[in-house]
Amino acid sequence: MIGGTDIILENLGLDAGEALDLVARIASRQWGQAVFVDAQSGRRFDSFASAAFGSLSELFVFRDENARQAWERDGLEAGHADTMVYAIAGDEQLTLVIADPDAATLRTVIAELKDSLAFGTPRSTWQSRRSAA
Amino acid sequence: MTDTADWPLLLDVFRDAGLDRVLGSNRDVVLSRLGDVRGCHARTLAGLPREAQVPVPTVAELVREYQRNPHRVAPVLQALAYNCSPPMLAMMWMVQMGARVDAVDYKFERGQLSRLSVKLELPDRASYVEFESTEHWDLAVLRLAGISKGDGLPLIESFYALR
Numbered sequence: 001m002i003g004g005t006d007i008i009l010e011n012l013g014l015d016a017g018e019a020l021d022l023v024a025r026i027a028s029r030q031w032g033q034a035v036f037v038d039a040q041s042g043r044r045f046d047s048f049a050s051a052a053f054g055s056l057s058e059l060f061v062f063r064d065e066n067a068r069q070a071w072e073r074d075g076l077e078a079g080h081a082d083t084m085v086y087a088i089a090g091d092e093q094l095t096l097v098i099a100d101p102d103a104a105t106l107r108t109v110i111a112e113l114k115d116s117l118a119f120g121t122p123r124s125t126w127q128s129r130r131s132a133a
Numbered sequence: 134m135t136d137t138a139d140w141p142l143l144l145d146v147f148r149d150a151g152l153d154r155v156l157g158s159n160r161d162v163v164l165s166r167l168g169d170v171r172g173c174h175a176r177t178l179a180g181l182p183r184e185a186q187v188p189v190p191t192v193a194e195l196v197r198e199y200q201r202n203p204h205r206v207a208p209v210l211q212a213l214a215y216n217c218s219p220p221m222l223a224m225m226w227m228v229q230m231g232a233r234v235d236a237v238d239y240k241f242e243r244g245q246l247s248r249l250s251v252k253l254e255l256p257d258r259a260s261y262v263e264f265e266s267t268e269h270w271d272l273a274v275l276r277l278a279g280i281s282k283g284d285g286l287p288l289i290e291s292f293y294a295l296r
Contacts, residue, residue, distance in 0.1 A: 013293075014204075014293075015204060017202065017203070017204055018204035018293070021202065021204060021205070021291070022279075022290065022291070025290055025291060026281075026283070026290070029233075029283065032258060047231070047256075048230075048231045048256070049187065049188060049230045049231045049256065051202075052201035052202060053201075053202055053204075054200070054201050054202045054203050054204065055201075108283060108284055111284075112281060112282065112283045112284075112288075115281065115282050116279065116280075116281045116290060119280065120279050120280040120281045120290065121279050121280075121293050122276070122277065122279075122293050122294075122295050122296075123296070124295075124296060
């Protein structure tokens with residue numbers, strides 16, 4: 001069981017793989033030994049450089065390998081609730097499932113992602129593709 | 134495989150990225166520029182630890198990475214189309230593959246000077262390399278930069294293709 005709070009961020013500028021790449025970058029600044037896992041296939045990537053985000057729509061980022069094993073073994077438990085980000089890239093939004101959104105590290109990750117998606121990536125329109133269609 | 138043998142695959146990438154009209158028509162110039170990027174990459178990372186290394190941007194590696202992560206390669210190719218210099222293209226590639234922008238300095242004097250310097254932290258998070266260019270077209274690199282803030286402090290996360 002994953003469990004947690006859904007945090008939905010608007011994403012009008014990035015494709016799914018691009019958004020998940022950004023999640024990985026931002027989380028790995030907080031967690032120097034971060035582990036990246038394709039949340040749908042369970043495939044664990046060896047490193048950021050070798051990760052294939054282009055075809056993903058869901059990503060787990062764990063603080064480190066110990067955290068990954070703890071989540072796999074025990075699911076959500078208070079002792080490691082602040083060691084994982086589950087990101088789902090959907091249509092014009094990025095959903096973060098965070099077990100402990102009040103943890104300082106995770107607050108930083110959420111805030112940086114929100115700001116980056118809103119202000120930090122090149123875009124030529126602030127209109128939703130849905131409303132433009 | 135040589136770069137020339139991989140050219141048809143690279144052409145497919147250019148087409149997919151919408152760059153075939155500008156990059157696809159001059160194979161020798163493009164391959165020469167990419168060879169210069171590779172040379173700069175090798176010189177910059179020579180002697181650094183294995184953990185600091187970034188994959189060498191051969192044509193085959195660019196194609197392979199595009200297939201896995203098109204968003205990482207497309208900005209580098211757009212910078213190539215903008216006539217950016219080999220050092221800045223090598224710098225962008227390293228960032229896309231996990232290096233971090235540590236410092237940027239730009240100085241412009243109308244009609245006199247356009248100088249861009251970028252310092253990177255490599256993936257081992259202990260090694261640093263620097264790139265400098267006085268090629269004015271390299272200012273286009275900043276057009277592609279992803280701007281961010283972490284804990285309210287300034288960051289440049291990576292590079293993004295214009296759409």
